Amino acid sequence: MSTxxxxxxxxxxxxxxxxxxxxxxxxxxxxxxxxxxxRGTSEEAKARVREAIKELxxxxxxxxxxxxxxxxxxxxxxxxxxxxxxLFIAQYSAMMLTGLTERLKEKGYYxxxxxxxxxxxxxxxxxxxxxxxxxxxxxxxxxxxxxxxQLLERIxxxxxxxxxxxxxxxxxxxxSAITYDDLAGAYEAVNYLINxxxxxxxxxxxxxxxxxxxxxxxxxxxxxxxxxxxxDDALVRGxxxxxxIIEGVVPELLALDNPPTAIFASSDLTAIAVINQxxxxxxxxxxxxxxxxxxxxxxxxxxVPPLTTIHIPLxxxxxxxxxxxxxxxxxxxxxxPDRLVFPVELVLRDSV
Amino acid sequence: MSTxxxxxxxxxxxxxxxxxxxxxxxxxxxxxxxxxxxRGTSEEAKARVREAIKELxxxxxxxxxxxxxxxxxxxxxxxxxxxxxxLFIAQYSAMMLTGLTERLKEKGYYxxxxxxxxxxxxxxxxxxxxxxxxxxxxxxxxxxxxxxxQLLERIxxxxxxxxxxxxxxxxxxxxSAITYDDLAGAYEAVNYLINxxxxxxxxxxxxxxxxxxxxxxxxxxxxxxxxxxxxDDALVRGxxxxxxIIEGVVPELLALDNPPTAIFASSDLTAIAVINQxxxxxxxxxxxxxxxxxxxxxxxxxxVPPLTTIHIPLxxxxxxxxxxxxxxxxxxxxxxPDRLVFPVELVLRDSV
DNA sequence: GTGAAAGCGCTAACAA
DNA sequence: TTGTTAGCGCTTTCAC
Numbered sequence: 001m002s003t004x005x006x007x008x009x010x011x012x013x014x015x016x017x018x019x020x021x022x023x024x025x026x027x028x029x030x031x032x033x034x035x036x037x038x039r040g041t042s043e044e045a046k047a048r049v050r051e052a053i054k055e056l057x058x059x060x061x062x063x064x065x066x067x068x069x070x071x072x073x074x075x076x077x078x079x080x081x082x083x084x085x086x087l088f089i090a091q092y093s094a095m096m097l098t099g100l101t102e103r104l105k106e107k108g109y110y111x112x113x114x115x116x117x118x119x120x121x122x123x124x125x126x127x128x129x130x131x132x133x134x135x136x137x138x139x140x141x142x143x144x145x146x147x148x149x150q151l152l153e154r155i156x157x158x159x160x161x162x163x164x165x166x167x168x169x170x171x172x173x174x175x176s177a178i179t180y181d182d183l184a185g186a187y188e189a190v191n192y193l194i195n196x197x198x199x200x201x202x203x204x205x206x207x208x209x210x211x212x213x214x215x216x217x218x219x220x221x222x223x224x225x226x227x228x229x230x231x232d233d234a235l236v237r238g239x240x241x242x243x244x245i246i247e248g249v250v251p252e253l254l255a256l257d258n259p260p261t262a263i264f265a266s267s268d269l270t271a272i273a274v275i276n277q278x279x280x281x282x283x284x285x286x287x288x289x290x291x292x293x294x295x296x297x298x299x300x301x302x303x304v305p306p307l308t309t310i311h312i313p314l315x316x317x318x319x320x321x322x323x324x325x326x327x328x329x330x331x332x333x334x335x336x337p338d339r340l341v342f343p344v345e346l347v348l349r350d351s352v
Numbered sequence: 353m354s355t356x357x358x359x360x361x362x363x364x365x366x367x368x369x370x371x372x373x374x375x376x377x378x379x380x381x382x383x384x385x386x387x388x389x390x391r392g393t394s395e396e397a398k399a400r401v402r403e404a405i406k407e408l409x410x411x412x413x414x415x416x417x418x419x420x421x422x423x424x425x426x427x428x429x430x431x432x433x434x435x436x437x438x439l440f441i442a443q444y445s446a447m448m449l450t451g452l453t454e455r456l457k458e459k460g461y462y463x464x465x466x467x468x469x470x471x472x473x474x475x476x477x478x479x480x481x482x483x484x485x486x487x488x489x490x491x492x493x494x495x496x497x498x499x500x501x502q503l504l505e506r507i508x509x510x511x512x513x514x515x516x517x518x519x520x521x522x523x524x525x526x527x528s529a530i531t532y533d534d535l536a537g538a539y540e541a542v543n544y545l546i547n548x549x550x551x552x553x554x555x556x557x558x559x560x561x562x563x564x565x566x567x568x569x570x571x572x573x574x575x576x577x578x579x580x581x582x583x584d585d586a587l588v589r590g591x592x593x594x595x596x597i598i599e600g601v602v603p604e605l606l607a608l609d610n611p612p613t614a615i616f617a618s619s620d621l622t623a624i625a626v627i628n629q630x631x632x633x634x635x636x637x638x639x640x641x642x643x644x645x646x647x648x649x650x651x652x653x654x655x656v657p658p659l660t661t662i663h664i665p666l667x668x669x670x671x672x673x674x675x676x677x678x679x680x681x682x683x684x685x686x687x688x689p690d691r692l693v694f695p696v697e698l699v700l701r702d703s704v
Numbered sequence: 705g706t707g708a709a710a711g712c713g714c715t716a717a718c719a720a
Numbered sequence: 721t722t723g724t725t726a727g728c729g730c731t732t733t734c735a736c
Contacts, residue, residue, distance in 0.1 A: 013482065014728055016543070017664070026707045031731055038732075042705060059482035064729035066415035067712050074464075086450075094446065098438075101467060111425075113463045115453060130365065130411035132713095243654055269651075276656035299621075302595055306626035314526070367713055378723045383715055390716070394721060401725050416713035484729095 006299045014056040019310040020029060023052035034060065051226075057352045071135055074110045076327055077101075078127070078139040080151055082118050082209060086144050091297040092267070092314070096165060097320025098139060100218070107326055109135075118147050122154055129158035136160060142168035142210050161328035163321050167211050168339065177327065178321050182212050184345035185310040186219025189292045192346060194227045194273045198290065201229075202260035203254055204238040204246070213241075216266045216294060235260055240250070243273035250277035261289060268293035268300045268309055275303070275351065290352040306349035365406040365613060375404035392623065405619060418447045422609050423487055427677055428480070429453075430491040434470050434561060441485035443649040444494060444619070451670025452490060456692055458585050459561050459678055461487075468500050474506055481510035486534055489679045493519035515673050515682035517675065519563050520703045523610070528690040531671055537662040537696035538571025538616070542642045544698060545614045546579045550642065553581075554605055554612035556590040556598070565593075568618045568646060575593075595625035613641060614704070620645035620652045620661055625657070627703065642704040658701035665694050 016034075020027040022214060025045050033049040041049075053057070066072040077100065079093065084092075101111055114135065117126060121338050128134070137155055141164050149170060155162045156173050161278045168177040203220045206213030217236070224231055234256060237249045253260055265271035271293030275285050285291050285305060293300060293309035300307040320340065328335050368386075372379040377397050385401040393401075404410070411551050429452065431445065438445075449607050453463055464486065468477060480486070489507055493500060493516050501522060507514045508525050513696045520529040555572045558565030569588070570618045576583055586608060589601045605612055617623035623645030627637050637657060645652060645661035652659040672692065682688045 013484070013729095016731095027730080028708080028732075029706065032706095035731080038365045040705070045705080046449075055480075059479050061419070061729050062483035062485040063418035064712090065731080067413070067419055067714085067728090068732090070712080070729050072415070091443075101465060105467065111465045113453060113465055115457065124460070127411050128414075130409075131414035132365070133414040133462075154733080169370075273654060276654070279656055299624075301428070302625055302628070304631055365713095368715095369713080379714080380724080381722065384722095387715080392721070397721080416728090417715080419712090419730085420714050420716090422728080478720050688714075 008231065013061070014058045014331075016058070016060070018054045018056055019049065019058050024029055024049040025216070027047060035241075037160070049063045053152040057311065066181065070132055072110075072133055074134055074138040075104055075322075075329075076112045076114050076134040076135055078114045078116060078151070080116045080118060080139060080148060081142050082207075091269075091299075092295055094141065095297075095314035096318040096321075099315035100182075100322050101318075103319045103322035104326075107322070118143070119315055122150060125151070126154050126158070129160055133179045134160055138165060138321050138325050138327045139163070140165045141169065141170075142212070143167065144211055151259065159323060159333060161333045163325045163328065165317060165321050174337050176324050176335075176340075178317055178340045178342065179325065180312050180344055181240055182215035182344070183219045183222075185294065185312075186216040186266075186348050188219075188344075189285055189294070189310055190220045190223035190264050191227070193264065193290060193292065193352065194223060196262075196290065196352065198233075199229055199257055199261040200235065200260045200262070202235040202237070202263040202276060204235055204249065204263065204265040206238065206266035206270075207240045210241075213266055213312075229326060233246075238266070238270070241267060241270070243269050246270065246273035246277050249283065252283055254283065263289060263291050265293050266294045268297045268307060271307055271309065271351070272322060274298065275305075282329060283345060286337075286350065286352050292352055296347055300347075301349065305351045308349045308352040309347055309349045311345045313344075317342055353411065358388045359496070361407055365413070368412070370408055371401065371404045371410050373642055374408060375399060375400040380392055387529045395631065399606075401679075408539065418484065419440070422484055424462075424485055425460060426464055426486055426670065427456055427681075428464045428466050428486040428489040430468060430477075430489055430503070430507075432467045432468045432491060432500060432561075433494050443583070443621075443651075444647055447649075447666035448492065448670040448673075450676050451667035453670075453672035455501045455671045456678075459674070461678070462610045463670070466504065466701055470497075474502060478501070478506050478510070481506055485514055488681045489514045490673050490677050491515070491518060491521075496518065496519055509684065513677060513685045515677045517669060517673050526689050528680065528687075530673050530676065530694065532664050532669065533693040534567035534696070534697055535571040535574075537646065537664075537698070539569040539575045540571075540617075540696075541662055542575035542616050543579070545616065545642060545644065545704065546575060546581065548614075548642065548704065550614040552584075552587065552589040552610055552612045552614070554589070554615040555589055556601065556615065556617040556626060558590065559592045559617035559620075562593075565591075565618055571617055575602045576656075590618070590622070591618060593622070595621050598622065598625035598629050602626060606633055613642060614643070615689060617642050619648055620647045620649045620659060623659055623661065623703070624651065624655055627657075627659075638704050639700065652699075653701065658702045660701045660704040661699055663697045663699045665696075669694055 016030050017027050020030045029045050031050050032039050033046050152169050152173050162175040164175050164177045169175045205217050271291050293307045296309045296311035300309050368382050369379050372382045382401050384385045385395050385398050504521050504525050514527040516529045598633050623643050645659045648661045648663035652661050
């Protein structure tokens with residue numbers, strides 16, 4: 001029986017060697033038992049090792065393992081946004097995180113949250129990416145610019161598997177992407193309004209720094225065009241996700257010579273703000289003005305009136321992203337990149 | 353000049369030894385330069401090392417460092433809830449996470465998110481806590497029970513510094529705690545309604561499994577009692593945070609022989625749901641019925657009517673928790689535990 | 705089926 | 721001021 005002098009009566013955590021000593025086997029055997037391989041062990045040894053583990057309350061040291069295996073069972077969740085303070089607060093991104101987190105946890109992976117403000121210095125992130133701390137990354141992209149590409153470049157250079165959500169990365173990185181069809185959703189929403197007979201349709205546009213705001217506007221624009229309805233700049237307001245501007249926007253819209261009979265808001269929160277303000281002017285929704293949202297957040301269904309909106313399968317997107325990054329990790333980053341586009345769906349409720 | 357055979361022309365990441373070789377110094381010197389100590393180095397050596405680092409694009413291996421130092425610059429954020437799927441979705445906890453995350457990031461710490469469903473098997477968590485992966489933990493507690501205590505017990509046994517948020521842990525763990533004064537907030541809200549002349553005050557009670565729901569009810573109860581207003585069970589509904597029940601609750605309340613003239617909701621989301629439903633019955637807020645919320649989420653101010661509610665300094669609580677856990681880590685868990693109670697504040701808007 | 709030992713990359717004690 | 725080296729705890733190859 002070999003003995004370890006090092007850990008004689010140490011107050012610190014027991015090591016694998018301690019377990020080996022107590023069980024009367026070598027450290028290799030303990031490792032084989034713990035990891036169920038790569039070599040077999042006798043039933044008797046297994047039993048003795050397990051008992052020793054229990055007795056010492058032994059737990060493997062993740063750093064030592066990570067050092068040896070170059071695997072940490074950790075995925076970095078990168079949120080690249082103009083204001084990552086909203087990382088958790090925005091219902092919207094929160095739902096994606098929920099699906100992602102839950103699924104990764106199921107598979108025994110840990111999650112390191114990495115908020116990045118667009119434009120911030122990437123030194124720290126670069127260090128993190130190259131520190132062998134992460135097996136893979138899931139990046140929520142919100143826009144396309146050289147700043148965002150610089151981030152992706154860092155991930156690429158660190159040779160870490162990466163799955164992008166919401167916006168597709170440039171092809172040359174070879175990253176997988178999971179997006180959803182914003183444009184089709186917006187088109188469908190506006191087209192529905194047109195089919196209901198609306199001709200004067202307003203749009204509260206999102207923050208144009210975000211690619212999704214542009215696409216939602218594009219969908220609005222295309223639907224009008226395809227229906228032969230002239231585009232009127234006066235009906236398009238906002239250019240922000242911030243709902244506090246709605247207080248000013250609504251009276252402006254109402255004061256138009258030819259005011260809108262319907263409003264397509266680029267988010268549910270905006271739609272709710274619009275309806276709240278319309279109430280001030282005793283304008284009834286949907287009788288006087290119809291309102292459509294986008295996102296289908298939890299409150300959309302509970303609001304009065306329940307909101308007609310575009311449903312994005314955010315939780316499913318998060319879950320799929322988790323599956324995908326795990327596949328990439330499994331394949332040691334040699335998997336052919338995948339590009340999934342989730343469909344969105346018009347949910348008819350009572351605001352139209 | 354010493355040379356490393358190991359890394360001659362390896363395709364993998366450069367190591368500290370590679371840097372040493374290139375700079376023509378020993379690995380110790382490189383370490384001293386990188387860590388700015390514990391020993392001094394000549395300016396010339398510093399310069400050569402820095403250049404070599406840049407040339408090789410060297411980044412330290414976090415696992416090797418962690419193994420050596422028993423420090424990982426990582427804090428675990430544990431969310432102990434009945435439904436941790438709501439971890440990100442609940443505005444409420446999200447704001448705390450925002451403050452926490454931002455502050456820790458500033459200080460160069462990483463964040464591992466650990467959602468725990470109350471009652472789930474703690475084996476995995478125990479392994480994580482004992483894996484030398486976390487320097488400390490911040491735990492959001494939502495209730496008091498043996499299940500929660502078992503979790504704290506694991507953290508205690510793992511000898512990891514811990515700061516609890518929202519609910520105080522049992523004294524014997526020696527953990528710091530940051531809470532806020534729910535009870536006083538509820539008391540103040542209800543007392544304000546009483547001072548406005550209300551005598552029939554309803555309460556939408558939160559999920560009683562949560563300690564905060566109990567305290568908010570208690571505040572309501574005490575305020576009535578102190579004002580000599582008899583408590584009426586028929587006016588207290590809910591017992592859930594789920595706003596979907598409000599649709600049924602509001603007509604019940606309105607149908608009472610002696611219906612309430614004011615409602616104290618235990619959350620803003622509930623308050624908003626109440627107002628939305630009251631509108632269905634053409635009941636005006638605040639003219640016919642006054643409504644007070646709790647939490648002061650972002651939407652509270654933007655809602656129509658803007659919500660009178662109790663403001664909880666959630667972001668500040670998160671920030672303070674970050675500072676506190678860092679102090680505990682710094683002090684190697686020998687800091688005297690602290691117990692902070694943040695005051696809450698009645699914010700008067702238009703729903704009363 | 706098992707033991708001995710090398711080595712992952714780093715820090716810091718020891719020696720010079 | 722610098723170089724040498726032990727050792728953190730683990731996995732896995734090599735030898736038996």
